[in-house]
Amino acid sequence: MLAKAPDVKYNPKKNSSYRPDIDGLRALAILSVIIYHAFPDSLPGGFSGVDIFFVISGYLIFSIILRGLQTDSFSFAKFYAHRVKRIFPALSIVVLSTYLIGWVVLLPDEFSLLGKHIFAGMSFYENFLLRSESGYFDISSEFKPLMHLWSLAIEEQFYLLFPLIAWIAWRTRTSLILALLALTTISFSLNITGIEKNIVKTFFMPQTRVWELLSGAILAFFILRKNSTSHSPSQRNPTTLQQTFSLTKHIDVLKNTSSLLGLFLIFFNFIFLRETYLFPGWWALISVFGSTLIIFAGPSAWANRTLLSAKPMIFIGAISYPLYLWHWPILTFSKILQPHAPSILSGAICIITSFALSWLTYQFLEKPIRFGSATWIKTASLCIVASFLGAAGYVTYKKDGINTRAIVEKNPMTKPTLLTQSFEIRGCGLNDEETKEFSFCSTDSRGNAKFALIGDSKAAALLPGIFSHENPNGYWKIIGGNGRLGPTVPVISSAGIYQPYQTLAHLTLKAIANDSKLEVVAIATSTRALFQLDNDYSIEKLPASENKNAALEGLDTMVSEIIKTGKKVVLVIDNPTLPDPKKCVPRVTSLHVLDLMLGLNKQTPCSISYDKQMELSAAYRDVIYSIESRHRGSVRVFDTLDILCDAATRICGSVIDGRLVYGFTDHISVYSSIRVAEKLIPIIENFSKETLISKNPL
Numbered sequence: 124m125l126a127k128a129p130d131v132k133y134n135p136k137k138n139s140s141y142r143p144d145i146d147g148l149r150a151l152a153i154l155s156v157i158i159y160h161a162f163p164d165s166l167p168g169g170f171s172g173v174d175i176f177f178v179i180s181g182y183l184i185f186s187i188i189l190r191g192l193q194t195d196s197f198s199f200a201k202f203y204a205h206r207v208k209r210i211f212p213a214l215s216i217v218v219l220s221t222y223l224i225g226w227v228v229l230l231p232d233e234f235s236l237l238g239k240h241i242f243a244g245m246s247f248y249e250n251f252l253l254r255s256e257s258g259y260f261d262i263s264s265e266f267k268p269l270m271h272l273w274s275l276a277i278e279e280q281f282y283l284l285f286p287l288i289a290w291i292a293w294r295t296r297t298s299l300i301l302a303l304l305a306l307t308t309i310s311f312s313l314n315i316t317g318i319e320k321n322i323v324k325t326f327f328m329p330q331t332r333v334w335e336l337l338s339g340a341i342l343a344f345f346i347l348r349k350n351s352t353s354h355s356p357s358q359r360n361p362t363t364l365q366q367t368f369s370l371t372k373h374i375d376v377l378k379n380t381s382s383l384l385g386l387f388l389i390f391f392n393f394i395f396l397r398e399t400y401l402f403p404g405w406w407a408l409i410s411v412f413g414s415t416l417i418i419f420a421g422p423s424a425w426a427n428r429t430l431l432s433a434k435p436m437i438f439i440g441a442i443s444y445p446l447y448l449w450h451w452p453i454l455t456f457s458k459i460l461q462p463h464a465p466s467i468l469s470g471a472i473c474i475i476t477s478f479a480l481s482w483l484t485y486q487f488l489e490k491p492i493r494f495g496s497a498t499w500i501k502t503a504s505l506c507i508v509a510s511f512l513g514a515a516g517y518v519t520y521k522k523d524g525i526n527t528r529a530i531v532e533k534n535p536m537t538k539p540t541l542l543t544q545s546f547e548i549r550g551c552g553l554n555d556e557e558t559k560e561f562s563f564c565s566t567d568s569r570g571n572a573k574f575a576l577i578g579d580s581k582a583a584a585l586l587p588g589i590f591s592h593e594n595p596n597g598y599w600k601i602i603g604g605n606g607r608l609g610p611t612v613p614v615i616s617s618a619g620i621y622q623p624y625q626t627l628a629h630l631t632l633k634a635i636a637n638d639s640k641l642e643v644v645a646i647a648t649s650t651r652a653l654f655q656l657d658n659d660y661s662i663e664k665l666p667a668s669e670n671k672n673a674a675l676e677g678l679d680t681m682v683s684e685i686i687k688t689g690k691k692v693v694l695v696i697d698n699p700t701l702p703d704p705k706k707c708v709p710r711v712t713s714l715h716v717l718d719l720m721l722g723l724n725k726q727t728p729c730s731i732s733y734d735k736q737m738e739l740s741a742a743y744r745d746v747i748y749s750i751e752s753r754h755r756g757s758v759r760v761f762d763t764l765d766i767l768c769d770a771a772t773r774i775c776g777s778v779i780d781g782r783l784v785y786g787f788t789d790h791i792s793v794y795s796s797i798r799v800a801e802k803l804i805p806i807i808e809n810f811s812k813e814t815l816i817s818k819n820p821l
Contacts, residue, residue: 140186144422145179146440147431148414152176153443155393157450157477161470168396171410173274174335174403175389176447178414180278181339188286189347192293199286204502206282211505212492213445213484214275218244218512221268221452222519228460228712230537230705231524232787237268238524241516244272245509247279250327255562255607266459266703268452273327280329281336303341310334311408318404321608321623326403335403335411342415375423382420382427388413445489446481453477459705460712460721529713536708536783547590551602552634560627561611562604564634565590571640573597574807577631578647579610581697584790585647588800596808600638602631612652615684616677620655620670628681636688642811644685645761645803646678647695649789650743653678659788660702662739675746682750686757693807694747696762699736699775701729704785704792707777730776733768759810766799767791 152175159169191197218241225237243252250273264270292302311334317325325331392410400406420427430436439446453473457465465473492501519525551564558564563583566572567590574597576582576589583604590599603611611631612624635644651659654668682692701707707729711718737744751758767784768775777784786792791799 142422143437144424144427144431145183145418146443147427147433147436148175148417148440149179149443150436150439151389151431152179153439153446156447157474160451160454161474162467163398166393167398168392168394170398171389171392171396171402171407174407174410175414176274177278177332177335178339178342178411178418181281181336182343182418183339184282184285184336185289185340185343186347188289189299189343192289193347197286197290199290202286203282204497204499206279207502207505208493210275210279211509212488213448214245215505215508215512216484216488217445217448217452218269218516222512222515224452224456225268226525226528227530227714228456228717229524229530230534230710231526231531233266233459233524233705234528235520235522235524236266238516238519238521240267240269240272242513242520243516244269244276245513245516247276249273249276250280250329251276254323254327256605265455268455271447271451277327277329277332278336281333285336285340300341300344303337303344307334307337307341310337314403314407315405318401322401323609324607332403335407338411338415339418342418346419378420378424379426381416382424385413385416385420386426386430388416442478442481442485445484446477449480449484450474450477453480460717460723530711533711533713534709536778536781537705537710546598547586547601551600552638553602553630557630557633559606560608560630561602561606563601566600567598570598572600572638573640573642573811574599575635575638575641575644576601576603576647577611577635577644578603578613578695579649579652580604580790581649581695582611582645582647584786585695585796585799585803587793588796588798589804591797592800592804595804597642597811600641602634603627610652613646613648613681614653614674614677615680616673618673618677620673621677632681632684635685635690639689641690643691643693643807645693645695645807646682648678648697650697650700650740651789653746654743660700662700662743665739665742668742671742671746674743675749678746679750679753682754682758686754691810692754692758693803693810694750694758694760695803696747696760696764697740697743698763698767698785698789698791698795699731700789701731701775701777701785703788704729704777704783705787708783730774733764733773733775736764736768736775759806761803761806763799766802767795 152172155166155169155172155175157169158166159172163169188197188202191202221237222241225234229237240249240252243249249269253270253273288302288306289299291297292299310330310332314325314331314334317331388409392406392413396402396406396409417427417431422428422432450473453476454465454470457469457473461469492505495501546568547565548568549565550558551561551566553561553564563586565586576585576599582601586601589601603613605611606627608627609623611627612621613628613631614621614624615628615632616625635641650656650662650665653674654665654670656662656664656668658664682694685692709723711723717723731739747760751760764775767779769779782794783792784795786795
């Protein structure tokens with residue numbers, strides 16, 4: 124999201140192009156986003172405010188470009204210098220502050236992830252990074268302080284290419300409006316056709332979102348042409364006063380209707396849109412059309428001049444860019460550090476803090492830099508600062524979150540388990556393009572694989588233990604995790620709930636079938652993926668799930684197809700599902716006063732009793748053991764419960780032997796992965812020998 128605050132207070136004599144109602148529309152957009160992020164249930168469709176920003180940005184940016192082209196004054200150097208002075212000051216101070224706070228309060232894996240997103244944010248490819256990360260193996264977005272920079276990345280990608288396209292079209296006398304319409308149609312078509320196939324890609328990719336900015340650009344084209352025509356000298360036929368008044372009256376009615384209808388469409392999405400709907404898709408068109416109607420209505424429309432041009436709305440619109448940048452890191456740190464779910468009071472404090480910091484940023488950083496003397500030194504300095512921040516993020520990511528920080532020593536339980544060795548190398552028997560679809564498509568560097576591990580993020584969580592095993596009687600390959608198409612759920616089914624996973628499932632099966640050296644395939648998948656549950660901290664909804672038959676048949680089909688290729692299968696029972704471990708163990712920051720304020724170091728370990736876990740997972744276990752009974756001799760079940768739970772107390776907790784059982788959300792830690800691998804690998808090796816005996820009887 125990036126929409127420019129006004130350079131000065133609205134005064135037609137000083138700035139005839141400034142429209143206070145657009146500032147008000149910007150305020151409406153940022154308020155909806157903030158309310159949604161702080162209190163999601165209060166405004167479930169508030170995230171569509173970003174689409175309003177896209178339209179505003181497309182309108183304003185193309186207005187600047189088109190005026191420059193019409194007067195032959197457009198300069199790429201000046202355009203991008205203005206973009207740097209507009210974007211970098213607030214972005215740099217927010218990213219720097221986020222990094223410094225992260226240094227004090229974030230644990231190594233969290234700080235490493237922050238570094239990765241700082242580099243992506245300052246390089247304006249955050250949307251591509253989020254697309255690659257999304258899925259079951261991904262840390263929840265609420266723990267990513269800079270994930271909101273995805274929309275800024277899309278706008279910057281638009282700013283990078285669109286001016287050149289417009290300039291070429293203008294110089295070659297190609298119809299600008301036809302070019303705009305063609306690009307908009309293509310982008311919108313990709314959005315509609317892609318939403319059913321891959322919602323994550325459609326949400327984050329520029330080619331499926333740029334139609335929203337181009338809609339604003341098309342509007343700018345017609346408004347500027349209308350203004351140009353209305354001010355051009357022409358012979359005017361005399362008309363009666365009554366005719367002139369009648370025409371003006373009809374125009375006013377049209378403007379007022381356009382503005383009110385636009386507001387109705389925007390609020391319709393705010394209220395009725397849900398994050399579970401296929402978005403952007405057709406739903407985004409409602410917000411985009413509503414925004415264009417409001418801008419089209421002009422500053423004289425009743426709603427625009429009375430509601431959107433009210434002083435409070437103009438003020439919020441003026442600070443909307445720094446407000447967008449500040450609010451999400453503040454809310455994120457609040458969620459990370461509070462032992463329990465943030466309260467209404469906590470959310471309100473975060474919003475107030477965001478407003479205060481945004482005003483300070485606008486008043487003492489943005490205005491002096493943007494509206495002071497225009498020098499190349501200012502632009503170059505901003506680029507150097509941005510580059511430095513990006514480099515700092517990259518180093519932090521590569522250094523695994525810098526384990527020499529004080530906070531690491533103060534939280535020994537959360538200290539990561541370091542592997543002394545790993546024999547994993549990229550490649551699993553697929554071609555280069557197919558390999559790119561998987562986050563993990565790896566094999567052992569020491570020799571041909573005899574065993575394979577497939578599945579979603581639960582399979583990926585087992586990877587460290589398997590590939591660090593010193594003396595296996597057979598090497599491994601892994602196919603799965605999450606890639607550009609999402610998680611690799613090992614289900615082959617025509618059921619609608621599993622359609623997003625079919626491409627990866629069939630590619631996985633292809634890799635297994637084509638490798639004649641494989642003897643045993645281990646399958647690990649999350650209960651929530653198999654039954655399509657809607658959270659990652661509990662399986663309380665599993666007993667009431669209606670997806671048991673679909674899960675059984677889909678997983679059984681995958682198993683049957685693998686068996687047809689002459690291989691045996693081991694089904695790995697999923698681990699107990701608990702809240703994120705960092706909410707379940709004592710954690711402190713580097714600042715004692717902050718610990719006292721937030722009540723840190725008082726968290727109690729999360730747990731579930733062995734018997735309760737068995738009760739809740741009964742349907743899941745029935746599916747697993749039913750498949751084993753269908754394929755006697757070809758399928759075995761490996762249960763992780765006795766490894767991950769305390770046998771003496773019959774408690775499955777977040778800590779065992781003083782070490783974290785889980786790494787993040789409900790995924791086991793590296794430490795647990797090693798413990799599971801120590802039991803799993805010998806069982807599979809012995810199962811393989813049984814297979815060889817059955818194939819080659821003495």
